[in-house]
Amino acid sequence: xxxxxxxxxxxxxxxxxxxxxxxxxxxxxxxxxxxxxxxxxxxxxxxxxxxxxxxxxxxxxxxxxxxxxxxxxxxxxxxxxxxxxxxxxxxxxxxxxxxxxxxxxxxxxxxxxxxxxxxxxxxxxxxxxxxxxxxxxxxxxxxxxxxxxxxxxxxxxxxxxxxxxxxxxxxxxxxxxxxxxxxxxxxxxxxxxxxxxxxxxxxxxxxxxxxxxxxxxxxxxxxxxxxxxxxxxxxxxxxxxxxxxxxxxxxxxxxxxxxxxxxxxxxxxxxxxxxxxxxxxxxxxxxxxxxxxxxxxxxxxxxxxxxxxxxxxxxxxxxxxxxxxxxxxxxxxxxxxxxxxxxxxxxxxxxxxxxxxxxxxxxxxxxxxxxxxxxxxxxxxxxxxxxxxxxxxxxxxxxxxxxxxxxxxxxxxxxxxxxxxxxxxxxxxxxxxxxxxxxxxxxxxxxxxxxxxxxxxxxxxxxxxxxxxxxxx
Numbered sequence: 040x041x042x043x044x045x046x047x048x049x050x051x052x053x054x055x056x057x058x059x060x061x062x063x064x065x066x067x068x069x070x071x072x073x074x075x076x077x078x079x080x081x082x083x084x085x086x087x088x089x090x091x092x093x094x095x096x097x098x099x100x101x102x103x104x105x106x107x108x109x110x111x112x113x114x115x116x117x118x119x120x121x122x123x124x125x126x127x128x129x130x131x132x133x134x135x136x137x138x139x140x141x142x143x144x145x146x147x148x149x150x151x152x153x154x155x156x157x158x159x160x161x162x163x164x165x166x167x168x169x170x171x172x173x174x175x176x177x178x179x180x181x182x183x184x185x186x187x188x189x190x191x192x193x194x195x196x197x198x199x200x201x202x203x204x205x206x207x208x209x210x211x212x213x214x215x216x217x218x219x220x221x222x223x224x225x226x227x228x229x230x231x232x233x234x235x236x237x238x239x240x241x242x243x244x245x246x247x248x249x250x251x252x253x254x255x256x257x258x259x260x261x262x263x264x265x266x267x268x269x270x271x272x273x274x275x276x277x278x279x280x281x282x283x284x285x286x287x288x289x290x291x292x293x294x295x296x297x298x299x300x301x302x303x304x305x306x307x308x309x310x311x312x313x314x315x316x317x318x319x320x321x322x323x324x325x326x327x328x329x330x331x332x333x334x335x336x337x338x339x340x341x342x343x344x345x346x347x348x349x350x351x352x353x354x355x356x357x358x359x360x361x362x363x364x365x366x367x368x369x370x371x372x373x374x375x376x377x378x379x380x381x382x383x384x385x386x387x388x389x390x391x392x393x394x395x396x397x398x399x400x401x402x403x404x405x406x407x408x409x410x411x412x413x414x415x416x417x418x419x420x421x422x423x424x425x426x427x428x429x430x431x432x433x434x435x436x437x438x439x440x441x442x443x444x445x446x447x448x449x450x451x452x453x454x455x456x457x458x459x460x461x462x463x464x465x466x467x468x469x470x471x472x473x474x475x476x477x478x479x480x481x482x483x484x485x486x487x488x489x490x491x492x493x494x495x496x497x498x499x500x501x502x503x504x505x506x507x508x509x510x511x512x
Contacts, residue, residue, distance in 0.1 A: 052164035054182035054202060057105055061154035062199075065121035068128040068149070075148045076129055077257055078218055080266035081357070081372040084415050085217035086145070086274060087137065087285065091225070091431065092184045092459035095211040095442050095452040096170035105161040105203045112209075112447065113159060115239060116201060123232035124155065127253055129370065130228065131155055133193040134216055138274040144267070147196060147219055158185050158200040166207035170454040174297035174493050177461045181291075184212045184458055209448065212458075221372040222436050223356065227253060230441040237445035253370035260365065260373075266412055273416040284420040288429075288464035295490045296461050300454075301500050302471060303329045304481040310507040314389060321393035326434065326468075329482040331392025332503060333466050334428045338386050340488060340495035341426075349383040350427035351395060352376060352419075360408040375408040376415045378422065388503055423464070431457045431465040434482045439472045461487035 078086070102108055124131055131154060132147040164179060185198035196216040203209055215225055231250055290296040303311070308325045311332060315323050323331070334351045354374040358365040365373055381394040402408055411418075422429070432438070443451045457467035467485030488496060 052162060052179070054160050054162045054164075056158055056160045057109070058159040060117065060157050060159075062117055062121050062124065062157050063152065063154040064124040064128045064131055065118070066125055067151055068125060072128065073255060074150065075146045076132070076255055076371070077144060077146045078267075079257055079260045079371060080262055080270050080412070081221075081260065081374060082218045083145075083267065083270040083274065084374070084376065084419070085372060088217045088419075089285075089289075089459055089462040090187055091215045091217050091222075091457065093213050093438075094180060094183055094454075094456040094458050095213075096166070096454040096456075097209045097211070097444065098449045098453050099208045099447075100206055102203060102205060102207075102209065104205045105159075107205075108201075108203045108209070109159065113201075115236065117157060119232055119236035120155070120157065120199065122235045123228060126231055126250070127228045127370065129219060129255065130197040130215075132196055132219070133190065134196050134218060136189065136192055136194050137278060138271060139278065140275060144271060145218075148193075156185065156188050156195065156198050158198070160200060160202045162202050162204055162210075164204070166204035166210075169210075170208070172300040172302070174299040174490065174497075177291065177296045177298050177458065177487060178294070180298065180456070180458045183210050185214050187214050187216060208453075211442075218372070220370065221354075221374050222432055223367075224253070224370045224372075226436045226438060226441045227251075227368070227370065229438070233442055233444050237443065239445065251368045254366055254368045255370055257371075259369055260371075261361065261363070264409075264412070269413060270416050277416075277420070282420060284424040287423045287426060289462045290464075290487055290489065291461050293489055296487055297490050297493050298456065298458065298461065298485060298487045299493055299497070300456075301333070301484045301486060301497075302473075302481060303332065303484065304471070306481075307504065307507065308481055310510075311388065311392070311503075314507055314510060315392045318387075318389040319393035321396050323392045323396040324399065325482060327396040327399055328388075328392045329468065329484055330430060330466065331390075331395050332388040332500075333484050333486065334395070335386050335388045335391040336496045336499040336503075337428050337486070337488070337492075338383060338391075339499050340492040342495075346425070347383055348380050348425075349386050349391075350422055350425050351379040351381075351391070352422050352427050352429040353379070353395070354430065355399075355402055355408055357408050360402065362406075375412065376418060377402070378411075378418060426464060429463065429465040430468055431460055431463065432468045434468055434470040436469070438469050456485055460485060 129147050132149040183202050185200035188195045196219040198214045200212040311328045338349045357373045357375045460467045471481045
């Protein structure tokens with residue numbers, strides 16, 4: 040075994056890689072399936088974004104050691120992944136690294152024999168601590184995440200790592216190239232994989248219940264305004280000019296970056312909603328309320344500087360918003376970028392939530408979601424340079440239910456993290472993973488910040504809860 044002993048500080052525990060294997064779709068995709076998928080304008084928006092990296096923590100105190108996992112759990116884990124990749128074979132494809140002059144338009148290419156790299160590792164770190172809500176050093180989470188292998192001028196688009204914590208649990212890490220799939224397509228894949236895994240030894244003779252096959256037909260994405268060509272030109276110009284503004288979001292080089300989870304229970308969101316309506320007359324959705332409170336908290340935590348305007352960016356699902364609508368089973372990206380601005384000096388949870396809600400409400404207008412699409416590629420860089428707060432994930436995705444790998448894994452994960460937010464300046468949103476009336480449902484928000492700013496953000500959150508308790512009694 041090869042030991043990766045991270046030497047960033049005394050808190051980093053070694054993660055030892057036990058095995059790396061290559062998982063191909065099984066059975067291979069049918070001969071009639073397209074072997075390459077051109078990137079649409081929706082995909083091109085995310086072409087050079089950092090990959091999306093999620094961690095799923097599963098309680099499993101019965102697992103004695105890594106050998107136990109290799110013997111009892113790995114064969115099914117690997118075979119169910121191979122079976123899911125049969126349905127979602129573009130995830131085994133390869134993508135060119137960037138866009139260069141005179142290069143043909145980018146596409147995801149699949150060929151028989153291609154595979155996804157699966158890494159199996161063991162860690163001596165504290166599983167319970169890593170899966171908590173409190174601030175954790177992101178340097179401890181990085182060894183649980185697999186890199187995307189590169190092959191000359193092309194790269195894989197998905198990698199998987201499973202890390203065993205003896206007598207504690209299992210962590211599954213996935214790294215996904217954002218230009219290949221958005222959150223809803225990723226969750227469609229995850230749900231299919233988990234359903235096959237839950238079938239266990241019955242999977243060979245059973246059909247996955249509720250499985251809707253993914254739709255790969257690029258013809259359903261209408262591009263009458265020539266956005267695809269415009270975005271390819273934008274990317275070529277940005278490469279030529281050496282534009283590196285997306286890196287302005289990246290906190291991973293800072294040794295003091297921590298990731299923490301803040302819970303906005305249904306009750307807290309109801310109180311916040313009444314407060315926002317009293318202050319601004321806006322009747323906000325729970326999503327706008329959680330995002331607004333977190334945005335205001337980060338702006339407060341960063342302190343002075345950064346200009347007069349605070350910026351916030353989120354995405355909206357475009358499948359039902361375009362004409363004609365795109366089927367929900369379509370596999371790829373189908374997100375529109377939405378930009379929000381507000382005065383920094385007086386930004387509160389109430390004013391931030393109302394500003395986000397006004398943009399969301401405006402999306403109801405026919406064609407609004409794509410009206411400013413020409414500016415998406417360059418707009419993302421301007422927002423990065425301004426260190427805008429953005430969003431990854433969504434409570435609507437239902438990632439906790441989707442990742443239920445069955446009884447031997449303890450069912451649903453106890454915690455899901457979008458660890459890549461430390462590189463993208465985003466809030467990691469999910470439905471609350473805690474079940475039961477006492478846990479309060481709601482939305483969980485993952486935040487990555489330097490430790491001092493995290494302390495200020497936590498103080499803001501505590502103060503907000505206290506304010507809402509005082510005004511509603």
